[in-house]
Amino acid sequence: MNRAEKAALQLRAVDVLRMLKETRTYDELAETTELPAGDLNRYVNGHVLPGTERAREVVEDLGREALGQELEARIRVDDEGYVDNSSAVFDQPFLDLVAPVVANGFEFDRPDVVLTAATDGITLAASLASYYGTRCAYAKKRKETAVEEFIEARERLQSGIELTYYLPESAIEEGESVLVVDDLIRSGETQELLLDIVETADADVAGVFALIAAGEDGIERARGRTDAPIGALTTV
Template identity: 30%
Template sequence: MNKLSEIKIRIYAVEIMSHVKKSMTYKELSNELKMSAPVISRYIKGHVLPSLDRAQKIIEWFEVSYFRKMLQDEIQVKENGVIDVSFLTYDTVLQRVIAKQALNYFRNVEVTKVLTVETNGIPIALQIGNEFIVDVIIARKERQIGFEKYIEATYTLTPPTIKSLYIPKNALKKSDKVLVVDDLIRTGNTIKALVSLVNKSGATVSGIFTVIDVNQAMERLKKELNINVPMYSIVSK
């Protein structure tokens, strides 16, 4: 991990405490984090940053005990089984927190590009790209005017319909290490198509990230792809 990434994680831990402090007293937060209220106050007021080890413990508490429950409460499942994740497209604070989660989880992974598909996951992918300070490539569902050469990958929707994804041929270099990002994973077909685009470009998949994992789809994807890279979803539904 480089120095910049370490500092970002330590600052993020302070942002977490400042956010949670809006709904908790110092005493309550002290009990949750198992550290003294005066120390927490010094962090929140910007007098000092927590160590990397302490910052990671704060982030872990936030993920397990606070953030995941908050995110679960936001997710709505409609009568037809469709999962409504539209809130991910406009809640910029939530997008930023999710991006920080990705940065923290993949902190030891080399990432030079982020790849996503043109869905609700675009704002999150852009925030993640900003955290890693890398470009974001958006796979399109149709060829775009102005680009003559494309890399194409197909995938299957439910009910069975064959669709294609496209990226410009020069969007990825062979030296790129690509973090694949999507808002949710249900069948894994979209992510498999994104992985195929990376492979066809000659680049390397360095990780796979989704916000929501439906019916343990990520576990099935790990077996189907058979690639040794970190894969992470924040919540399961």
């Protein structure tokens, strides 16, 4: 980890602590984190930064649990099982907190490209790509007018509807490592199409991640396609 990466990790740890402090006293925060209240006061108020190892513990362990709870509080599921996660995917500062937790709390290798499907996964993909310092690409259901060469993935759904995604061929180079992400994984159909795109590009899968898993079907379907790490921040 270079100096810039260490600084980014330390700053993200402070962001996590500040988020937790919004609903806790310093004594309560100390009980939650098992860190001295005086140290927490200095971190939250920006007087000092936590050391690298302490920052890693905050982001990987505490951050993952805290952000998972925060995400669960933002999700609304209706009587038919449809998930409204707009208060999460529209909140870029929240997603910017999620990015280092995903990068440090899951076993994903650093990707060359973060790939998602338009549209709700774009904000998450952008946050992760920014944190990793890599490119962000997103597949669409229609072709861009000015682009000549595309990677195309098509699947007929159980409903009989044919779902097709297109990605400009230049978005992923052969041999690159690709992290597939989305805001929600339910059936796994979208993730499978994105994995088809990665395969067609002769690229490698770094992992599959979703903010929310609606049940286990999509996760299991993705596991049937790749040996790369697969995870979600929370499950409903």
